[in-house]
Structures are given as C-alpha cells and as structure tokens.
Amino acid sequence: MATPAQQAANDAARKAAQKAAREAGGRSPLLRLAPFHAYADPVCALKDRRLVELHEYWRGKRQIAPIPARGDIHPRDFKPHLPRVFMIDALPDGSFAFRLAGTAIVDLFGCEPTGKSLSTALGPxxxxxxxxxxxxxxxxxxPMRTLGAMDWWTPPERASFEAPAYDLSHMTFEAVHLPLSPDGAAVDMILCxxxxxxxxxxPQFPEISG
Structure with missing residues (x-):
C-alpha cells in the first residue's frame, strides 16, 4: 500500500499527465511545410464538403484491405469531382509523376501535367x-490533407500554354491525398x-490562423 507521500506524488503525476493530454489535444496537429504558409494534416480533418465526399468514397472502397486498389475506384462514381481530381504515380525510385489531371487543375496551373514529373509540371x-x-x-x-496559402507555387520555366502560368500566391487551397495499392499495403498511386x-x-482555417 502506498504511503501518503507516495499517493500524493502519484496524484500529482496523474494530474500533470491529464493536463498535458488536454493541452496536446488543444494544439493543432498540422505540420508546416516551411518556408511556405502551407500545412500537412495527418489527421485529415477536411473542411470542404467536396473533399469530404471523395474521402468517404475512398473509405467505402477499402472493404477488407486497408487501402483500396486503382481498380476499385470508378470515376463515374464521382463525376462532379472529376475537374479537380488528379492522380499521381508513385514510381519505384521514390519519385512521383502525374498520371492524369482534371480540367480545373489544368486551368489553375496553366499547364497540362499528365505524364510529367512533379518538377517539370509544377516547378521546383x-x-x-x-x-x-x-x-x-x-x-x-x-490519407493526408494539405491546406493554406498557395505561396509555394512557382510557374514552370516552360509553361505548356502560350500564356505563362500566373501568380497564385493570393489564393488559398485545401486538398486531399488518398493512397491506392494493388495489394492493400504497398502504395503505387495516389488519388488527389x-x-x-x-x-x-x-474559407477560414482556424487551425492555422495567427
């Protein structure tokens, strides 16, 4: 049986742990993608209803495997979202390339990224x-959520269109990135x-305000 002094120490330790847990719960889980004012959210607490719907669709396709496969995803199931959708190939060497991009993505960045590496399509x-x-x-x-200012955007040196891509630093964004796997484990594509x-x-993102 603990002595009064030991019991007091245990109570103090428990209260300190509870306080730390409350404070941690109140802090944002966001990770800043420095030096930019953009953030990664591993909790994937999406705000935009369109992204929420796509995330829920992905979750519904998991079934037994923890990660659905590309073959489980049918674009006809989310036609309203297709303009802002893009797919990324995760290549064996650890790099990434665009498999395809919707019309809203092409219009936003002023280039057609399909089949190109990230650096070629988006800039460094x-x-x-x-x-x-x-x-x-x-x-x-x-899944991962990203959000914040678009101050990270640098137009590629050679834009795909006659008019060069414009400055997007005055804009904000929210995005979702959903893994796809042929075996439920190794990720070979990302639905975004x-x-x-x-x-x-x-919109206001209270978790990154201030």
Whole structure:
C-alpha cells in the first residue's frame, strides 16, 4: 500500500499527465511545410464538403484491405469531382509523376501535367512540397490533407500554354491525398483532389490562423 507521500506524488503525476493530454489535444496537429504558409494534416480533418465526399468514397472502397486498389475506384462514381481530381504515380525510385489531371487543375496551373514529373509540371518549389506530402502518404499508407496559402507555387520555366502560368500566391487551397495499392499495403498511386479559393470565397482555417 502506498504511503501518503507516495499517493500524493502519484496524484500529482496523474494530474500533470491529464493536463498535458488536454493541452496536446488543444494544439493543432498540422505540420508546416516551411518556408511556405502551407500545412500537412495527418489527421485529415477536411473542411470542404467536396473533399469530404471523395474521402468517404475512398473509405467505402477499402472493404477488407486497408487501402483500396486503382481498380476499385470508378470515376463515374464521382463525376462532379472529376475537374479537380488528379492522380499521381508513385514510381519505384521514390519519385512521383502525374498520371492524369482534371480540367480545373489544368486551368489553375496553366499547364497540362499528365505524364510529367512533379518538377517539370509544377516547378521546383511546388515539386518539393508535393514530394514531401506524397512520400508520407506512401510510407504510412494513410490519407493526408494539405491546406493554406498557395505561396509555394512557382510557374514552370516552360509553361505548356502560350500564356505563362500566373501568380497564385493570393489564393488559398485545401486538398486531399488518398493512397491506392494493388495489394492493400504497398502504395503505387495516389488519388488527389484540390480546391482553390480566391477573394471572398476563401474559407477560414482556424487551425492555422495567427
């Protein structure tokens, strides 16, 4: 049986642990993708209803395996979301390339990224940010949310269109990145969707405010 002094110490330790847990629960789990004002959210607490719907669709396709396969995903099931959807190939050497991109993605970045590496399609800064996020999705086999300012965007040196890609730093975004696997374990593709906001349409993200 614990002595009064031991009991007091145990009570103090328990209260300290409870306080630490409460404080941790109150902190944002977001990871800043420095030096940019963009963030990765491993909890995947999506706000935009369109991204929530795609995430729920992905979860519904998991069935027995923890990660659905590309063959389980049918674009006809989420036609309204297709313009903002893009798919990424996770290549054996650890790099990534665009498998396809919806019309809203092409219009946003002013280039057709299909079949191109991240650096070629997006430019160096955006490629570094995207690679970090996609690597985490592949390694952990879990969905990831990204959000924040689009200050990471640098137009590629050679734009695919006659008009060069424009500055997007005044815009904000929210995106979801969903792993796909042929065997339920090793990720070979990532299903993504991105919603960009500008002007009065920009939502508030309380978790990154201030």
């Amino acid at each position: 800064q955006a490629a570094r940010l995207a690679s970090a996020v996609f690597t985490a999705v592949v390694e952990y086999g879990r 969707a991105l919603v960009a906001y500008s002007g009065e349409d920009q």
